[in-house]
Amino acid sequence: MNTSDIQITPIQQSKINSVDFNNLAFGAVFSDYMFECDFKDGSWQKPKIKPYGPISLDPSARVFHYGQAVFEGMKAYKDDNDDIFLFRPDENFKRINKSAERLAIPAFPEDYFFNGLTQLLKLEKDWIKKGLGNSLYIRPFVIATQPAISASPANEYKFMIILSPAQAYYSGEVKVIFSEKYSRSADGGVGFAKAAGNYAAQFYPTKLANEKGYQQIIWTDASTHNYLEEAGTMNIFFRVGDTLITAPNNDRILDGVTRKSVIQIAKDNNIDVEVRRVSVAEIKEAARKGALKEIFGSGTATVINPIVAFSHGGEDFDLPKQEKSYASFFKEKLTSIQYNISEDPYGWRFKI
The missing domain is CATH 3.30.470.10 (Aminotransferase class 4, branched-chain amino acid transferase, N-terminal domain)
Known part of the structure; x- marks a missing residue:
């Protein structure tokens, strides 16, 4: 046609x-x-x-x-x-x-x-x-x-x-709750699909989080609630030390276009990337020790959305402000390609 x-x-x-x-x-x-x-x-x-x-x-x-x-x-x-x-x-x-x-x-x-x-x-x-x-x-x-x-x-x-x-999507300082009860999706379900019902099912637990002063939920696995998966309409990244960590794709997690772009840019800029299961306990322990430097979400609307604090099990954790954050680095790299400001070594731009 x-x-x-x-x-x-x-x-x-x-x-x-x-x-x-x-x-x-x-x-x-x-x-x-x-x-x-x-x-x-x-x-x-x-x-x-x-x-x-x-x-x-x-x-x-x-x-x-x-x-x-x-x-x-x-x-x-x-x-x-x-x-x-x-x-x-x-x-x-x-x-x-x-x-x-x-x-x-x-x-x-x-x-x-x-x-x-x-x-x-x-x-x-x-x-x-x-x-x-x-x-x-x-x-x-x-x-x-x-x-x-x-x-x-x-x-x-x-x-x-x-x-x-x-316009530029900016939702202010984002604080999140690590989910302990509700699930976004389950094994064998439709979590990997952009099905309308996936998002409707998030609205109620997110409303409860909003009432407590949090803007988003980072969802955990439905079976144990011990492993972190994604947040709202975003995939999620954790920076521990200088290593970037994100959960692997599965049938519960959306295969984000921005997510896979961040992973590729990280690898090409000598940033260590680990795509593996990320436990709640690991991130809380990293935060206590000062090793957790950043959490940020990635998605089409927001591109990169930094997270400034999280809560789990009655504990609150504030993240330190970074002078040279990974979040700002990836956002600049992505938007420079999207707006034809820089070279596109990947062939990601599609001209109309």
Whole structure:
């Protein structure tokens, strides 16, 4: 499929001039167009790009009753020459289909995805603002639309891409709780998938943490709660001494694009990296001895998010401020590639 195969319905008038790009709440403002493609009769139909707006679904659409929904998160960046770039979009494409497979949703074709996204971003190029920290957040997602409430996979789906302008994501000083009771996911489950229900299940325990003054939870393994895994919408890294430690991927942990990029950059800059199980006891002991230098999360929205303190078992631990932190080093390396400021030795940039 090429871009000429996409049916485009033009907008009557852009709403871009009504948007205050200096005061954007993350994920609350959306661009003029959206991409849409339906699956029915055993195949994906002709894709469409049309004005952003409500969609009509039957109340019995299976997404409402059985949660067949997966999504992705990506960003588009603009450099000083007005060129537009994506960051490792092949990884997002592979992951949404991996997520879809786990929820018995048909795979979306690669040419539909990339040609549709390319055409959409070209139409919306004015929504991508220049300047470090500015970006256009991209949300591809798939939902089950078949009107039937029998408990089985749907035979009709809708694949969509919506766009939201974003500024630098900063949530202030982040304090976390190491989970002792609730679990994000379990062995054999859907933790590795970006399934909508994964995030809904986090909201209640995170609300409890918020009420105690903590912004996030670092989830522990469901079996013993002895091993640290990931935090909220982020993968998690620990710096003990000068060694960077992160939990290995498994069927409970999301295979983060930023995570794997951090690991690669660390290795190429002679930073020792250990991808292994990380115990709560080990991190608490390192904190007591002063060996725990940093904890930070990684993800598409935040890039790198430093954590300043954690709590577990009634004990609170503050982390020392680092003059030359790993968190700031990785954030600078990643954003320099994303915004076409530096060379890209990895081939991670994808030009639109």
